[in-house]
Amino acid sequence: MKLLRVVSVMTLLVLLPAALNAQAPLDKMADEELAWLLATYKHFHSNPELSYEEKETAARVADELRQLGFEVTENVGNYNVAGRTSYGLVAVLRNGPGPTVWVRTDLDGLPVEEKTGLPYASRVRAKIAAGETGVMHACGHDLHMTNFLGTAKLLTRMKDRWSGTLVLLGQPAEEVGAGATAMLRDGLYTRFPRPDFVIALHDAAALPAGTVGLREGYALASADSVDIIVRGAGGHGAYPHTTKDPIVLASQIVLALQTIRSREINPQDAAVVTVGSFHAGTKHNIIPDEARLQLTIRSYKPEVRQKIISSIERISRGLAEAAGIPPERAPTVTLSDGTPSTYNDPALTQRLAGVFERVLGKDNVIHTDPVMGAEDFSHYTLEGRQIPTSMFWLGAVAPARWKEAQEKGETLPSLHSAQFAPDAEMALRTGVRAMTAAVLDLMQTPK
Numbered sequence: 001m002k003l004l005r006v007v008s009v010m011t012l013l014v015l016l017p018a019a020l021n022a023q024a025p026l027d028k029m030a031d032e033e034l035a036w037l038l039a040t041y042k043h044f045h046s047n048p049e050l051s052y053e054e055k056e057t058a059a060r061v062a063d064e065l066r067q068l069g070f071e072v073t074e075n076v077g078n079y080n081v082a083g084r085t086s087y088g089l090v091a092v093l094r095n096g097p098g099p100t101v102w103v104r105t106d107l108d109g110l111p112v113e114e115k116t117g118l119p120y121a122s123r124v125r126a127k128i129a130a131g132e133t134g135v136m137h138a139c140g141h142d143l144h145m146t147n148f149l150g151t152a153k154l155l156t157r158m159k160d161r162w163s164g165t166l167v168l169l170g171q172p173a174e175e176v177g178a179g180a181t182a183m184l185r186d187g188l189y190t191r192f193p194r195p196d197f198v199i200a201l202h203d204a205a206a207l208p209a210g211t212v213g214l215r216e217g218y219a220l221a222s223a224d225s226v227d228i229i230v231r232g233a234g235g236h237g238a239y240p241h242t243t244k245d246p247i248v249l250a251s252q253i254v255l256a257l258q259t260i261r262s263r264e265i266n267p268q269d270a271a272v273v274t275v276g277s278f279h280a281g282t283k284h285n286i287i288p289d290e291a292r293l294q295l296t297i298r299s300y301k302p303e304v305r306q307k308i309i310s311s312i313e314r315i316s317r318g319l320a321e322a323a324g325i326p327p328e329r330a331p332t333v334t335l336s337d338g339t340p341s342t343y344n345d346p347a348l349t350q351r352l353a354g355v356f357e358r359v360l361g362k363d364n365v366i367h368t369d370p371v372m373g374a375e376d377f378s379h380y381t382l383e384g385r386q387i388p389t390s391m392f393w394l395g396a397v398a399p400a401r402w403k404e405a406q407e408k409g410e411t412l413p414s415l416h417s418a419q420f421a422p423d424a425e426m427a428l429r430t431g432v433r434a435m436t437a438a439v440l441d442l443m444q445t446p447k
């Protein structure tokens with residue numbers, strides 16, 4: 001008993017100054033890099049590129065990492081679409097024996113015309129299927145990339161303080177949910193050192209800069225797009241009895257789909273079924289042949305996801321049958337490549353929370369609720385959660401603005417908003433320290 005007490009006092013005496021010392025150079029180094037970080041951020045912010053088109057962005061990230069001594073491989077990823085190039089990149093820094101830690105950033109911007117009025121606001125325009133659009137880093141992936149490069153810089157400056165393999169992953173096409181699978185399909189975990197951990201951050205438009213947010217377990221939802229073509233038999237609007245009206249049938253389907261959430265799913269399980277698009281017909285007095293619905297569905301548990309999908313099929317076919325549509329004209333229900341829910345490994349997430357509390361202070365580490373948004377970061381754990389992964393939130397709102405909004409009960413611009421304007425300086429100073437400390441800690445994992 002007495003011996004134990006002596007040991008614990010000695011441990012404290014040894015560990016306490018070490019912990020304090022570990023933090024001081026981190027703060028100092030982050031401050032030293034701040035001007036560079038801000039300049040890099042503004043560059044990315046002013047020069048966003050859409051999903052699948054991240055050519056210059058990826059080249060800049062690759063260039064910075066090469067200068068830091070990373071071995072960089074570009075054009076990693078296979079979209080399975082002829083002629084489409086992936087701008088995914090993987091940068092490896094081998095620094096002795098130890099764990100392999102991966103850090104991921106995404107690279108793409110969004111078809112949003114920026115309305116922040118910032119001096120470095122994006123003026124980039126691009127052609128898309130629907131016409132011309134402004135392009136903006138409205139999801140803050142510019143913040144992610146800068147944070148990622150800042151972390152790389154600090155870790156290369158501190159190479160004597162960690163041992164292991166650091167892999168930095170620059171992922172394209174996150175906003176279309178295609179980049180992660182494209183990179184995994186291209187042998188991500190066989191061509192490069194297989195990860196012991198994969199971590200990432202995402203900026204948060206509802207948290208003040210200076211804070212981070214964590215959630216163990218389900219943190220973001222799965223997202224699936226469903227297309228339903230409701231087929232009827234068209235004709236004159238004045239003679240409905242000679243037709244099978246797909247608009248009336250599709251309307252019944254839209255309403256009945258809402259009973260999945262309210263009547264078929266356990267109320268304790270989160271789920272969303274949204275019909276975001278309903279198109280049919282050309283003119284007032286013509287009953288068309290078909291109606292087209294586009295849905296997004298969200299959930300956390302894979303079994304809930306499956307249940308929703310099968311219920312959509314059953315309801316669509318059942319109501320068509322009730323309307324007298326012959327079986328060969330039953331609605332077609334097509335599911336596109338979805339994104340699974342993001343599950344933050346509990347042990348890894350708790351470990352990160354401990355690191356962040358030490359580096360940022362307990363008050364700046366917030367335990368957040370899960371959200372129904374989705375992230376294709378979820379793919380990196382692989383089927384059956386083989387690899388521990390965790391994504392944390394990085395507060396992005398200027399603290400004074402956040403406080404004012406809280407007091408006045410105002411809603412702040414969300415991610416993807418044309419008005420989203422992060423407090424980059426504070427968010428980067430926080431994010432770079434948090435991510436660097438996280439990697440340093442994970443590199444201490446016994447092999």
Ligand SMILES: [Zn+2]
Pocket residue numbers: 139175415416
């Ligand atoms: Zn986004």
Ligand SMILES: [Zn+2]
Pocket residue numbers: 139140141174202
């Ligand atoms: Zn995003």
